[in-house]
Amino acid sequence: MKIKRILKWSVIVIALALLVWFQIAYWTSTNDYDRRTAAANHPMKAIVYSDYGLSNLKLENIEKPTPNDDQILVKVRAASINPYDWHFVEGKPYIMRMMGVGLRKPKDIQLGVDFAGTVEAVGKNVTQFKPGDDVFGGRGGAFAEYVCRRAEGAVALKPANLTFEQAASVNIAGITALQALRDKGKVQQGQKVLINGASGGVGTFAVQIAKSLGADVTGVCSTRNVDLVRSLGADHVIDYTKEDFAKGAERYDVILDNVPNHTLSECRRVLNPKGKYVLIGGGGPNDSRWIGPFGRIIKTMVLSPFINQQMGMMMADANHDDLTILADMMQSGKMKAVIDRTYKLSEVPAAIAYLEEGHARGKVIITVE
Numbered sequence: 001m002k003i004k005r006i007l008k009w010s011v012i013v014i015a016l017a018l019l020v021w022f023q024i025a026y027w028t029s030t031n032d033y034d035r036r037t038a039a040a041n042h043p044m045k046a047i048v049y050s051d052y053g054l055s056n057l058k059l060e061n062i063e064k065p066t067p068n069d070d071q072i073l074v075k076v077r078a079a080s081i082n083p084y085d086w087h088f089v090e091g092k093p094y095i096m097r098m099m100g101v102g103l104r105k106p107k108d109i110q111l112g113v114d115f116a117g118t119v120e121a122v123g124k125n126v127t128q129f130k131p132g133d134d135v136f137g138g139r140g141g142a143f144a145e146y147v148c149r150r151a152e153g154a155v156a157l158k159p160a161n162l163t164f165e166q167a168a169s170v171n172i173a174g175i176t177a178l179q180a181l182r183d184k185g186k187v188q189q190g191q192k193v194l195i196n197g198a199s200g201g202v203g204t205f206a207v208q209i210a211k212s213l214g215a216d217v218t219g220v221c222s223t224r225n226v227d228l229v230r231s232l233g234a235d236h237v238i239d240y241t242k243e244d245f246a247k248g249a250e251r252y253d254v255i256l257d258n259v260p261n262h263t264l265s266e267c268r269r270v271l272n273p274k275g276k277y278v279l280i281g282g283g284g285p286n287d288s289r290w291i292g293p294f295g296r297i298i299k300t301m302v303l304s305p306f307i308n309q310q311m312g313m314m315m316a317d318a319n320h321d322d323l324t325i326l327a328d329m330m331q332s333g334k335m336k337a338v339i340d341r342t343y344k345l346s347e348v349p350a351a352i353a354y355l356e357e358g359h360a361r362g363k364v365i366i367t368v369e
């Protein structure tokens with residue numbers, strides 16, 4: 001009886017302590033927006049936000065960054081938008097706020113990742129790049145006139161025959177497509193690969209990468225994008241407004257799912273007995289605002305050990321070597337960037353709002369003058 005009472009009170013005390021901790025953490029959650037947007041000695045323009053929500057994005061002057069010994073300073077000429085940016089703008093799914101993004105307000109007031117530009121200065125330990133080099137890659141805070149990033153990270157030389165806009169489109173979408181097909185899907189010559197969401201940022205790169213790996217490629221998109229997906233090399237195109245790939249007779253060796261709009265069992269039905277299902281997408285505005293794509297990721301992980309088909313989620317890991325592989329493919333004409341719309345730096349909120357609709361054709365680009 002006594003033990004029961006002790007247990008009951010322990011649970012109540014722990015729950016109350018957690019509630020108090022959460023309240024304190026929530027109300028003390030803040031950022032350095034006011035300090036960083038106060039008069040700067042060496043100003044640069046950047047998209048910043050003090051609170052979650054698209055309407056809070058502003059183009060302000062903040063201090064231009066200075067590279068440390070291992071970094072390069074890049075004058076950004078173009079950036080690109082990804083669904084990833086939308087998650088940070090909205091702070092959704094909410095679970096990511098508890099994972100360090102900022103409970104009440106975003107911890108980091110800058111946005112954007114993918115960039116292309118020209119190296120303006122290098123730290124004293126940097127040997128890979130020199131001032132004047134044109135480069136592309138990824139770094140938090142790319143919606144700005146300048147970014148600093150470690151020279152050893154996700155940055156590579158831009159091929160001379162690519163525009164800054166084309167190069168800025170590559171980092172997240174291109175790396176995701178490459179790693180999903182080559183590393184997770186282990187696509188082999190002659191295999192049948194289905195790409196669900198073939199006309200978006202990841203999909204347009206994925207169709208071309210799957211073709212270059214020798215696969216027989218089926219792309220899924222809406223009517224207006226059928227010709228685009230075919231022109232990228234897809235052998236077959238399924239117009240999802242007319243036909244459901246999950247109800248078809250064809251069986252695939254690899255499914256790359258950029259738009260998880262089918263149940264896992266529907267996907268398994270059209271997967272060969274030893275096929276691989278690679279989940280990358282999910283968590284858009286219509287998904288659960290609390291856990292976003294995590295519910296499906298957990299279901300995939302739980303199911304996988306009990307079946308012969310391999311089902312798994314992959315997260316892109318941006319790095320220099322894969323950026324160089326993608327740059328070489330684009331330089332030699334094996335792959336091209338599909339650019340949908342181009343916006344100015346001041347128009348980042350409109351660009352994100354457009355991407356959020358979920359029907360971009362290829363990449364949405366920001367030009368920085």
Ligand SMILES: NC(=O)c1ccc[n+]([C@@H]2O[C@H](COP(=O)([O-])OP(=O)(O)OC[C@H]3O[C@@H](n4cnc5c(N)ncnc54)[C@H](OP(=O)(O)O)[C@@H]3O)[C@@H](O)[C@H]2O)c1
Pocket residue numbers: 082083084172173176196197198199200201202203220221222223225240258259261279280281282283284314315316355358359360361362
């Ligand atoms: N795991 C990772 O590391 C990682 C990395 C990058 C992206 N992602 C995720 O992957 C997803 C795709 O990213 P993205 O950059 O390609 O997004 P995106 O550019 O916004 O993709 C939009 C595309 O989805 C297509 N689409 C919409 N509804 C569809 C449907 N019912 N069936 C087939 N296609 C449909 C649209 O084609 P229509 O206009 O023809 O409908 C449009 O072309 C996002 O959820 C993103 O968060 C994950």
